[in-house]
Amino acid sequence: MAAGIAHELNQPLTGVRGLAELTLIEQDQNWELSREELRERLGQIIEQADRMVHIIDRVRTFARGAGNPETSLVQVNDVVRSGIELLGVQFSTRKLELEMELAEDLPLVRANPYSLEEVVINLLSNARDATEAHRDEEGAARRPGVLIRTGSNGVDNDSRVQIQIIDSGVGIPADIVPKVFDLFFTTKGPKKGTGLGLAISLSIVEQFGGDLQVESMPGTGTTMTISLPVAQEPHGD
Amino acid sequence: MATECSLRIMLVDDEEIIHLTVGAYLRRRGHKVDTAMDGTAGLAAIESASYDLLLTDMRMPGLDGLSLISRGRQIRPEMLAILITGHGDVEMENAAAGLVDGFLLKPIKLLELDSAIAQAVDGRNRQ
Numbered sequence: 001m002a003a004g005i006a007h008e009l010n011q012p013l014t015g016v017r018g019l020a021e022l023t024l025i026e027q028d029q030n031w032e033l034s035r036e037e038l039r040e041r042l043g044q045i046i047e048q049a050d051r052m053v054h055i056i057d058r059v060r061t062f063a064r065g066a067g068n069p070e071t072s073l074v075q076v077n078d079v080v081r082s083g084i085e086l087l088g089v090q091f092s093t094r095k096l097e098l099e100m101e102l103a104e105d106l107p108l109v110r111a112n113p114y115s116l117e118e119v120v121i122n123l124l125s126n127a128r129d130a131t132e133a134h135r136d137e138e139g140a141a142r143r144p145g146v147l148i149r150t151g152s153n154g155v156d157n158d159s160r161v162q163i164q165i166i167d168s169g170v171g172i173p174a175d176i177v178p179k180v181f182d183l184f185f186t187t188k189g190p191k192k193g194t195g196l197g198l199a200i201s202l203s204i205v206e207q208f209g210g211d212l213q214v215e216s217m218p219g220t221g222t223t224m225t226i227s228l229p230v231a232q233e234p235h236g237d
Numbered sequence: 238m239a240t241e242c243s244l245r246i247m248l249v250d251d252e253e254i255i256h257l258t259v260g261a262y263l264r265r266r267g268h269k270v271d272t273a274m275d276g277t278a279g280l281a282a283i284e285s286a287s288y289d290l291l292l293t294d295m296r297m298p299g300l301d302g303l304s305l306i307s308r309g310r311q312i313r314p315e316m317l318a319i320l321i322t323g324h325g326d327v328e329m330e331n332a333a334a335g336l337v338d339g340f341l342l343k344p345i346k347l348l349e350l351d352s353a354i355a356q357a358v359d360g361r362n363r364q
Contacts, residue, residue, distance in 0.1 A: 011252060014344040018258030021347050031265055044257060 009055060015048040059196075071208065073108040073231050074116060076150055076161055082113075083120035084148065087128065094132055097145025098124075107152055109161050109228040111208040119204050119212075122197040123165045123224045124148065130169025130222060144168050152230065159230035160210075164223055171218035180214060244354070245286075248272045249279035249293040249305060250321065255345070259292070262347045276300025283309045283316070290317040290354065292341075303333050310336075317357045321345065 019041055026033045033041075084100060091098040127146040135144045147166045154160050172180060181202045198212075205212045210228035246268050248260050256272040263270045271286070273279035277300050279293060291309055295302040306318040319339040333340075338357035341349065 010344070011254070015252075015254035015258070017344055018254065018347065022258050022262055025262065025347060026265070029265075044254075048254065 009052055012048040012051040012055075016045055019045050019048070071110050071112050074111045074113045075106065075108055076116070076163055076228070077102045077106055079113055079116050080120060080148055080150060080163060083117050083124060086121060087124050091128060091146070094128070096128060096131055096135070099145060099147045101147065101149040103149075103151045106150055106161060107159060107230040109208065109210075110231040111228060115204045116208070119201040119226060120148075120163065120165075122201045123226075126197065127165050127167035127169060127222070127224070130171070131167045132169075134168065134170040134219075134221075154230075157232075160227045161230055162228075163226040165225075166221065166223045168221040171220055171222055172214070172216040173218050177214055177216060181212070243267045243269055244289040244358075246270045246290045246292055247279055247282055247288040249274075249276060249291070249297070249302070251275055251294065251297045255294070255321075258347065259345060259350065262350060266351070276302065276305040279305055280308055280312075283312055287313060288316055290319065290357065292319045292321065294321045294343075296323070303336065306333075306336055317361055319353055319357055 131144045149164045152161045181198050202212045205226055213225045216222040248270055251274050260270050260272050273282055275297050293302040293305050302320050317338045320333055320337045321341045323343050339353045341353050
């Protein structure tokens with residue numbers, strides 16, 4: 001984990017160092033640097049510093065058990081609808097389908113709705129990127145998309161509510177699957193991925209007594225399944 | 238090809254900040270610098286224009302630095318190549334030793350660029 005954090009921080013730190021060194025050399029060499037150029041340079045240094053702050057914030061969130069520990073009785077369909085409301089436009093502008101199959105009379109779970117929504121958004125974002133990448137690489141006979149589905153299974157104390165995010169994306173090679181929840185592991189490249197999303201998502205789901213499973217077939221797609229225990233309190237539906 | 242002269246340099250790195258710092262410094266030094274964000278774009282540039290020096294990061298999505306140098310040399314055999322690596326890439330450096338004209342370690346110290354380029358040019362001139 002420490003190596004991952006070091007690697008992530010090293011990139012913006014290299015930027016800060018490089019920009020400062022360049023400015024110092026320019027001063028020493030009496031190379032002309034206009035007020036506007038200097039201002040732009042300082043802005044770039046601040047941008048790199050902000051990137052480091054963002055990384056540290058995410059690590060802190062991860063370290064303290066992923067977010068707000070206050071829980072309440074939550075209807076996961078509401079969480080899913082809220083997540084889709086946030087990301088729906090991104091799907092349509094990228095010409096990707098986003099379908100919803102929400103089970104009726106779903107039992108409540110005990111969780112923090114905002115943390116759970118963060119998980120849904122993380123998983124939907126990954127599904128969106130994978131599906132878009134697959135469409136761009138392979139072309140698609142039909143409009144590619146993502147299905148988000150809720151349901152429940154089991155009985156009594158073993159009852160669980162599930163949220164499944166099923167994409168028609170590039171899929172994950174079998175040797176990569178065991179690593180996807182590792183902190184700072186990403187296949188998206190430094191511009192798009194920090195390797196924090198799935199690690200934080202797993203941490204959040206486990207905090208609520210649940211688990212997060214991944215099934216994938218390269219070239220076909222990936223299914224991520226959030227499984228949460230049904231709340232034992234009467235839910236009054 | 239002397240270091241005092243202006244070189245045509247292709248800088249390939251998927252971190253924009255490297256373009257902003259290394260690219261800006263080399264231009265200040267009088268070189269003509271083009272940049273690319275990945276190996277595929279860098280190779281396309283090498284196909285369409287002649288460069289004295291390819292300065293490329295090793296780890297990039299898609300075509301990595303070593304593959305870029307190898308394929309770039311098939312198009313421009315005379316092109317110098319310096320590979321930018323992280324600390325601890327000893328095995329990779331050994332593999333690249335016969336192919337490249339120099340290495341630079343990240344984080345790059347700008348003042349070290351001059352000597353790395355001079356050594357690469359001098360090495361080639363002695364051949």
